[in-house]
Amino acid sequence: MSSLDHNRGAKRAREARRALGLDPVGPLPCLLSAVEQAAGLPVVVARLAAGVAGACHRDGDRALLWVNGLEFLPRRRFTLAHELGHAWCRHDGTLAVDTMATLNGGTTSPHEIQANAFAAEFLLPRAAMEELVVDGEPGLDEVVVIAAGFGVSALVVLYRLKQLGLAGARRIEALQAEIAEGLHTDAFARLRLTGPADRLAAIATLPYLSPALAGTHLEAALRGEAAADDALAGAMARLLA
Template sequence: MPSLHSNRGAKRAREARAALGLDLGAPLSCLLDVVEDVVGLPVVIATLLDGLAGACVPLGPTRLLFVNGTEPRVRQRFTLAHELGHHWCGHDGGMVIDTIETVAGKTTTPYENEANAFAAEFLIPKVALTGRFAGDPTPDDVLTLAAEYGTSGVMTHFRLRQCGLITEAASAAFHAADHGAAWERLGLAGYPDRIARIAQLPYLSPRLESTHLGAAVRGDAAADSRLAVALARLLAPSS
């Protein structure tokens, strides 16, 4: 059963889609565009320390969002939506560092539960799932939905479970299926957004490119003391 905090995170995601003028149920054409251009938050996608997924770092009156660019693209999208969730849900102004386990749902922390629920609803709104399948979704149905929304098969299956739209028998069939073979047989393609087209790390939002902050993230300039602490806790030495 959803908790108070997961319900709150999902509600904030629905409010965010409405406030940002996004279709309430359609796939996001590019999450990175939404975060940078519609919400107005700068993003860094870089090689983070082992075990880290991302972070939400205070930056004056706004936030700087970090994503581990060595993770699969579908996980990067979820992490970016999770970090956006911390901002949109109004979580306190301290630096939030998220581990891979946290964004995988292995957490009982209220703020993290809210951010995970925000990300799930923001990426695959419940309204888009209700009534989509005439019966139990097959493994092929789940993977097709994942390709359409740019999410992983596992996360998409979990989303259907969250919404009470898949039975235990169908879940077992999904887990037993050969997802790689099904992906090829169905001719499914990777999600064609800007995250998928990033060829070199670190990626910095265009607004950061010619700034001292951007130079500090790339290691070309010294960061102020507060940012230096954040970068030391996040970036792998080779970034």
């Protein structure tokens, strides 16, 4: 089941890139703009409860994506891509709350496996990895350069190397040990790398709401300017810190 769901999620991600007019292989400099403008989905970036990465709230054909704004940028980008995956794959469920463990692969849920695969393929396409990794023995510097260029974590690159069969088992183990020691952060600084110019990184005040949500009851409730109705209050209680 997991292989089928993984393939399904990755296929939907490739479809999404094509449908949204995005480069099928290149990095996505601003994922937030791609979601808000190209996909037409509103986003809330807020202080979410401990352990909550994000959520996709569905109301009929509409979807609202939530992201924990307290996480570091690559995690926020992966979370947003994961929630986009739920919406794009039209997964059922009024409010699907995703924990950090879920996004780290600790799940057997078909929908979550699909959304994780969607996020990985949407942010770091197979075709891009196959172009960038040609000898099967990528070093830590190469992993960090790919991570910075595509706006993902070193662990996501490591996962893609393993999942796509682009590095041997010994190399994967060595890279995993180096990342566990924090050597990837040293490499990032030494190589003077910068991540993508994603608007997610420029959000200084939480909560952030997409322009499409301006003037809505949700905006007023999140800013403490109005009381939430029962349904909204229930959702906020599950999500917010």
